[in-house]
Amino acid sequence: MLKKKRLIAIALVILLGLFSFVPIPAYIETVGDAQNVGRYVTVSGSQKAYPGSFMLTYVELGQATPALYVASYFDKYATRLPSSSVTGASSAKEYKKVQHYYMDDALNQAKTVSLSLAGKPVKQNFKGIVVMSILKDSAFKDKLRVGDVITGVNGQRCVKTTDLLQCVHHTKQAVMSLRYQRNGETKTVTGRMNYLPQINKRGLGITFIQKAVVSSPVKIKINMDGIEGPSAGLMLTLEMYSQLSHENLKKGRKITGTGTILSDGAVGDIGGIDKKVVAAARKKAVIFFAPDNTLTQEERTAGDRNNYQEAKKTAQKLSTKMKIVPVKNIQDALSYLRKSSH
Known part of the structure; x- marks a missing residue:
C-alpha cells in the first residue's frame, strides 16, 4: 500500500510539472509596461534633461504552458495566440534572433533620423x-x-x-x-x-x-536591457532628438507612444497597441502617439481598424484622459509636441 501511494505521489508530481513547465504550441500576449526611454539612451554632449519623459511601451509575450494558458483566462487583457501566428515557420530560437535584428534596425533608423533632424553629420x-x-x-x-x-x-x-x-x-x-x-x-x-x-x-x-x-562624430550609447523588436523606433527617435537638439519638447509631461521608424521619418504600424495603451494609462501618461496609416479597401470592408483607431477605442474603454495622437511620420509628433502644452 505504501509503495502504491508513493507511485501515485510521484505520478502527481510529474503531472504537475508537465502542467506548469512544459511549453505548448501557443503564446500568451498581455499588458507589459511603459518605461522612460532616457534610461536606455545617452547622447554625448547632451545637457541636463528637461522635466518630463518619453516612454516606450511594450507587451509581455511568452510561450504558454498548460498552467499559464488556463491562468490567462483570468486576465481580461490576455490574448492567446497559436505559435504559427507569432513565429510563423520559424523556431522559437529563430524568432528571438529575428526580434533582435528588428531592434538593431530600429536603433539604426532612430539614430539616422534623429541626427539628421538635429542637423548633425550622419552616414x-x-x-x-x-x-x-x-x-x-x-x-x-x-x-x-x-x-x-x-x-x-x-x-x-x-x-x-x-x-x-x-x-x-x-x-x-x-x-x-x-x-x-x-x-x-x-x-x-x-x-x-x-x-x-x-x-x-x-x-x-x-x-x-x-x-x-550608422557613423557620426556624435556618439549615441544605447542599452535596451533585453527589450527586442522594432516598435520602440518612434519613441527612441524622439528621445535621441531631444537630447541632440536640447529642445524642450517634454515640458514636464509623460509622453508615450509606439511605432516603427524608417530612415525617411515615416512611422510604421505595430501589434498589440491596445495593451500598450493600457500600460501607458497605468503610468499616468498624458500623450500617446499612435501610427495612423491608411487601411486597404479589403481591410476597411472587413471592418478592421488601424493602430490609431484601435488605440482610441481602447482609451475610451479605459475612460482615461490621456490624449491619443495620430502620427504618420516623426514631424507629426514633433509638431504636436511644439504646439501643445498639455
Whole structure:
C-alpha cells in the first residue's frame, strides 16, 4: 500500500510539472509596461534633461504552458495566440534572433533620423540584407537560413533592400543567384523565381531588413536591457532628438507612444497597441502617439481598424484622459509636441 501511494505521489508530481513547465504550441500576449526611454539612451554632449519623459511601451509575450494558458483566462487583457501566428515557420530560437535584428534596425533608423533632424553629420554604411523569414513555397527554403546576410544578386554587389527589390521586380530571369554570408563564410545559392500566393506575385519568397552601421562624430550609447523588436523606433527617435537638439519638447509631461521608424521619418504600424495603451494609462501618461496609416479597401470592408483607431477605442474603454495622437511620420509628433502644452 505504501509503495502504491508513493507511485501515485510521484505520478502527481510529474503531472504537475508537465502542467506548469512544459511549453505548448501557443503564446500568451498581455499588458507589459511603459518605461522612460532616457534610461536606455545617452547622447554625448547632451545637457541636463528637461522635466518630463518619453516612454516606450511594450507587451509581455511568452510561450504558454498548460498552467499559464488556463491562468490567462483570468486576465481580461490576455490574448492567446497559436505559435504559427507569432513565429510563423520559424523556431522559437529563430524568432528571438529575428526580434533582435528588428531592434538593431530600429536603433539604426532612430539614430539616422534623429541626427539628421538635429542637423548633425550622419552616414549609414550598408553591410547587407538580413534574411528574416523564408516562405514555405520559396525555392530558397532549406537553402537560406534566418540570419543569413545577402551581399550580392546575380553576380552584382547588392547590400540595400531597395536595390534587391528593384532587381527582383524588373528582372526577366527565371533563376536568381544570391551571394550571402553565414558564420563568416561567403556562399552562393541559386533558386527559381516562383509565383507566391502569399504576395500574389512572383518573387524570392523571403522577407528581409537592411544591415547597416550608422557613423557620426556624435556618439549615441544605447542599452535596451533585453527589450527586442522594432516598435520602440518612434519613441527612441524622439528621445535621441531631444537630447541632440536640447529642445524642450517634454515640458514636464509623460509622453508615450509606439511605432516603427524608417530612415525617411515615416512611422510604421505595430501589434498589440491596445495593451500598450493600457500600460501607458497605468503610468499616468498624458500623450500617446499612435501610427495612423491608411487601411486597404479589403481591410476597411472587413471592418478592421488601424493602430490609431484601435488605440482610441481602447482609451475610451479605459475612460482615461490621456490624449491619443495620430502620427504618420516623426514631424507629426514633433509638431504636436511644439504646439501643445498639455
